[in-house]
Amino acid sequence: MMADVVGGILLAGIALYAVLGGADFGGGLWDLLAGTTRRGLAPRAFIDETITPVWEANHVWLVFDLVIFWTAFPHAFTAVMNALALPLWLAVAGVVLRGSGFAFRKEMTRLDLQRVTGAVFAFSSLLTPFFMGTVIGAIATGAVRGDASHASLSAWTNPTALLAGLLFVAACGYLAAVYLTSEAARHGQRQLQEYFTRRAQAAAIVAGLLSLAALATLHNANPALFAHLTGRALALMILAGACGLAVLALLTSGRIKGIRVIAALGVTAVVWGWGVAQYPVLLPGTPVTLTNAGAPNATYGALVVVFVAAVLLIGPSFVLLFTLQHRRLLQADHGDAEGPSAPG
Amino acid sequence: MSLGSSVVLLAARQVSGDVVPARAQMATTLGFHIILASLGIALPSVVLLAEFIGLRRHDETAMLLARRWSQGMGVLLAVGAVTGTVLSFEMGLLWPGLMRRYGAVLGLPFGVEGVFFFLEAIFAGIYLWGWRRLPGWAHFWSGVPIALSGILGAMSVIAVNSWMNQPGGFTQRGGTITSVNPWQVYFNHAALYQMPHMILAAYMVTGFVVAGVYAAGVLRGRRDRYHYAGFALGFVPAAILTPFQIFVGDTAARAIAHDQPVKFASMEYVPRTSRHVAEWLGGVYANGRVYAGLKIPDMDSLLVGFAPGTKVTGWDSVAPADRPPAVWLLHLCFDVMVGLGFLLLLAGLWAAWAWWRRRRLPRHRLFWLAGAVSGVAAIVAMECGWVVTEVGRQPWVVYRLQTTAQAATTNGGVLTSLTLIIVMYAVIGTATILILRMLARRWRAGAGLETAVPYGPPPALPGERASQVEP
Numbered sequence: 080m081m082a083d084v085v086g087g088i089l090l091a092g093i094a095l096y097a098v099l100g101g102a103d104f105g106g107g108l109w110d111l112l113a114g115t116t117r118r119g120l121a122p123r124a125f126i127d128e129t130i131t132p133v134w135e136a137n138h139v140w141l142v143f144d145l146v147i148f149w150t151a152f153p154h155a156f157t158a159v160m161n162a163l164a165l166p167l168w169l170a171v172a173g174v175v176l177r178g179s180g181f182a183f184r185k186e187m188t189r190l191d192l193q194r195v196t197g198a199v200f201a202f203s204s205l206l207t208p209f210f211m212g213t214v215i216g217a218i219a220t221g222a223v224r225g226d227a228s229h230a231s232l233s234a235w236t237n238p239t240a241l242l243a244g245l246l247f248v249a250a251c252g253y254l255a256a257v258y259l260t261s262e263a264a265r266h267g268q269r270q271l272q273e274y275f276t277r278r279a280q281a282a283a284i285v286a287g288l289l290s291l292a293a294l295a296t297l298h299n300a301n302p303a304l305f306a307h308l309t310g311r312a313l314a315l316m317i318l319a320g321a322c323g324l325a326v327l328a329l330l331t332s333g334r335i336k337g338i339r340v341i342a343a344l345g346v347t348a349v350v351w352g353w354g355v356a357q358y359p360v361l362l363p364g365t366p367v368t369l370t371n372a373g374a375p376n377a378t379y380g381a382l383v384v385v386f387v388a389a390v391l392l393i394g395p396s397f398v399l400l401f402t403l404q405h406r407r408l409l410q411a412d413h414g415d416a417e418g419p420s421a422p423g
Numbered sequence: 424m425s426l427g428s429s430v431v432l433l434a435a436r437q438v439s440g441d442v443v444p445a446r447a448q449m450a451t452t453l454g455f456h457i458i459l460a461s462l463g464i465a466l467p468s469v470v471l472l473a474e475f476i477g478l479r480r481h482d483e484t485a486m487l488l489a490r491r492w493s494q495g496m497g498v499l500l501a502v503g504a505v506t507g508t509v510l511s512f513e514m515g516l517l518w519p520g521l522m523r524r525y526g527a528v529l530g531l532p533f534g535v536e537g538v539f540f541f542l543e544a545i546f547a548g549i550y551l552w553g554w555r556r557l558p559g560w561a562h563f564w565s566g567v568p569i570a571l572s573g574i575l576g577a578m579s580v581i582a583v584n585s586w587m588n589q590p591g592g593f594t595q596r597g598g599t600i601t602s603v604n605p606w607q608v609y610f611n612h613a614a615l616y617q618m619p620h621m622i623l624a625a626y627m628v629t630g631f632v633v634a635g636v637y638a639a640g641v642l643r644g645r646r647d648r649y650h651y652a653g654f655a656l657g658f659v660p661a662a663i664l665t666p667f668q669i670f671v672g673d674t675a676a677r678a679i680a681h682d683q684p685v686k687f688a689s690m691e692y693v694p695r696t697s698r699h700v701a702e703w704l705g706g707v708y709a710n711g712r713v714y715a716g717l718k719i720p721d722m723d724s725l726l727v728g729f730a731p732g733t734k735v736t737g738w739d740s741v742a743p744a745d746r747p748p749a750v751w752l753l754h755l756c757f758d759v760m761v762g763l764g765f766l767l768l769l770a771g772l773w774a775a776w777a778w779w780r781r782r783r784l785p786r787h788r789l790f791w792l793a794g795a796v797s798g799v800a801a802i803v804a805m806e807c808g809w810v811v812t813e814v815g816r817q818p819w820v821v822y823r824l825q826t827t828a829q830a831a832t833t834n835g836g837v838l839t840s841l842t843l844i845i846v847m848y849a850v851i852g853t854a855t856i857l858i859l860r861m862l863a864r865r866w867r868a869g870a871g872l873e874t875a876v877p878y879g880p881p882p883a884l885p886g887e888r889a890s891q892v893e894p
Contacts, residue, residue, distance in 0.1 A: 132548035135504050139544050143537040145511050149522050150530025157523040160515035164834050171512045172847065175505045179851050182501030186494075186858045188865070228519075230834045374527035377603040385534040392538060396545040396568075409552035 081379035082369040085151040094350040096140035098343045103134045105255025107204020132409040152372035155361040162227035166210040173207030209244040216243025220300040221364030239300045242293040253282035257342040264335040307356035315352035442828045444837040445517045459503035464573040465629035521830035532582035539576035585613035616675035623668040628801045630661025635798030662771030684736035686815035689750040690757040695737040700724045707751045747817045756807035763804040
């Protein structure tokens with residue numbers, strides 16, 4: 080019972096990382112695809128301004144999820160870490176390069192250095208979610224053995240895992256474009272709104288097609304999971320599809336209100352659908368489940384306490400951060416140029 | 424950064440097999456991150472101190488320093504956040520044996536740390552980017568949670584490390600954890616001295632690093648209120664904390680003599696359990712004797728038990744395989760840490776004396792030279808202390824329960840990831856330092872704090888060309 084609760088917490092953490100951190104990765108993707116220096120100036124500046132105050136906080140979900148995973152389910156955690164060491168190392172490298180590239184670019188004044196740091200940020204924004212996707216894809220296809228002690232290349236290079244990697248990239252781009260569209264609309268930036276609307280539509284279609292393709296290959300790779308996805312998780316799958324279609328329709332008709340929430344709901348439904356379909360198995364194709372992955376009951380209890388404390392402390396803080404960000408109260412400091420403008 | 428890795432590579436040479444590159448990689452990444460973590464823990468407090476003075480006394484110099492430090496803090500927090508994430512992954516990628524067996528225990532303090540990491544990142548987003556639009560005191564208070572969560576987060580991470588030194592708060596049967604007492608895991612016996620020791624170290628590193636930057640400026644002839652204020656805001660808190668740190672360190676050493684006698688014996692060159700043990704200052708232990716060290720008879724016994732006849736456990740109390748490698752390394756690192764601690768104390772006393780007699784900082788060039796290197800000295804002292812803690816625990820990863828070799832990954836290819844990570848961290852470390860220097864140059868040139876947009880036209884910098892020639 081307690082193990083199920085902690086499993087739910089982990090899944091919620093993954094969904095939040097997907098919805099918040101994923102959008103940050105997507106921002107990097109659109110930065111990458113924004114074209115030449117002159118043409119990409121406006122969208123890049125807008126992406127940068129939108130991501131800047133929030134990316135570090137969004138990124139913490141990754142660490143939070145890792146900690147919950149290794150504390151509550153250490154046997155499954157180490158099997159994943161052993162078997163999928165290569166894509167995980169590549170994802171880590173991506174996380175490092177992305178964060179430092181982004182932070183460094185802000186401080187660069189020379190165009191060539193901005194280009195180098197910006198390219199590091201943008202390329203790693205593309206690679207990181209791809210490798211993370213292959214990891215999830217490998218787990219879902221049952222390619223991770225419960226007692227894995229060595230890295231396996233084939234585990235994460237099967238068609239489903241690779242499609243999952245591509246799907247992650249597309250989903251990140253989709254979320255980012257939807258958020259940026261609605262952010263541009265809020266601030267009356269007509270051109271940027273149209274710019275990101277087109278990209279959100281394209282990403283929605285690509286993500287939708289990739290989901291269907293991944294589902295189709297999963298039918299062979301892991302028939303049991305496929306059966307559950309189209310069985311007890313069917314409602315969530317339909318919800319995910321409906322959200323995607325709704326966002327597409329709303330974007331086409333130019334109605335922006337609420338699309339951010341609907342897009343996030345769609346991605347959350349996919350994550351929960353995966354969890355529901357797999358429950359209570361942690362590593363498909365192995366006997367490793369939520370309850371026998373190496374932690375005693377007291378650990379689950381302590382994690383639930385930590386989670387409740389986290390919700391009480393972090394929830395209101397996040398609301399404050401996002402509220403200030405929406406009102407554009409958090410901006411780069413130009414203090415010196417304006418002379419002494421010390422607040423207070 | 425490379426200090427830690429090369430030192431541990433040397434120390435690890437005696438340990439066989441796959442574990443060596445894994446330890447070297449952990450040492451490189453942790454030795455790098457520990458500097459950024461220290462700045463992440465304590466820099467917010469220093470910035471807030473400057474902002475407090477700026478708001479309270481309407482002091483525009485302090486306010487300007489706070490705003491500028493904020494910008495540097497943005498870069499340092501970002502690099503600290505990502506290098507910390509690397510360590511999270513490495514717990515599993517390099518030490519699956521440790522996590523498989525003890526993840527359910529040592530993960531709990533990490534969970535608590537996650538909460539404070541969140542608070543730090545969220546309020547950093549508000550504080551760093553709220554300078555323009557948030558009103559004075561509201562902005563100040565938005566920074567307080569960063570400082571608090573830095574301390575509480577550090578406590579949680581040190582809880583894990585101290586638990587590895589003094590594991591407790593759980594029961595296991597047949598290799599499976601059967602029950603956990605989170606409170607005893609978090610506040611294990613070693614936590615009581617490791618937590619204050621490391622948090623004080625973080626504050627000293629930060630304070631002296633900040634002071635060092637402005638002392639270097641003063642030495643170059645920039646003798647203005649701005650540089651003296653920047654120096655004092657870092658130096659004064661760090662110097663005040665130094666005597667407390669020496670007291671905590673002394674207490675910790677005595678506790679280690681009791682908790683981990685073999686680690687202590689290696690730190691102090693105690694081969695055989697005996698009374699009237701001498702203290703060695705410096706010196707290299709080889710072939711059963713100490714070369715080039717200064718011997719103080721009975722001093723070690725006196726320090727351990729306040730009496731020259733106190734019995735001190737030697738490393739002969741355990742089998743050779745259970746002793747840490749390279750006792751000379753442990754001893755010299757310990758001596759360097761203690762020696763630098765006392766030198767920093769002297770610098771603080773000098774400043775205190777000048778202030779008491781003449782109400783100003785010392786004028787002597789030697790004082791400013793000491794101030795300029797105090798930051799590096801504090802970092803070296805901290806890295807040395809960390810080597811003592813980590814290498815001194817070897818061959819154990821969890822003291823007397825699991826060896827480092829048992830914990831290490833069985834995957835090959837760690838040498839590859841080690842090489843790549845050294846290259847990546849060298850680039851990032853260099854870039855971070857260059858960017859901080861570039862910011863300082865831009866500030867001196869009197870330009871804005873920030874370029875307008877990425878890929879935007881570079882703003883005209885009147886002093887840029889000249890200062891590039893002579894940085």
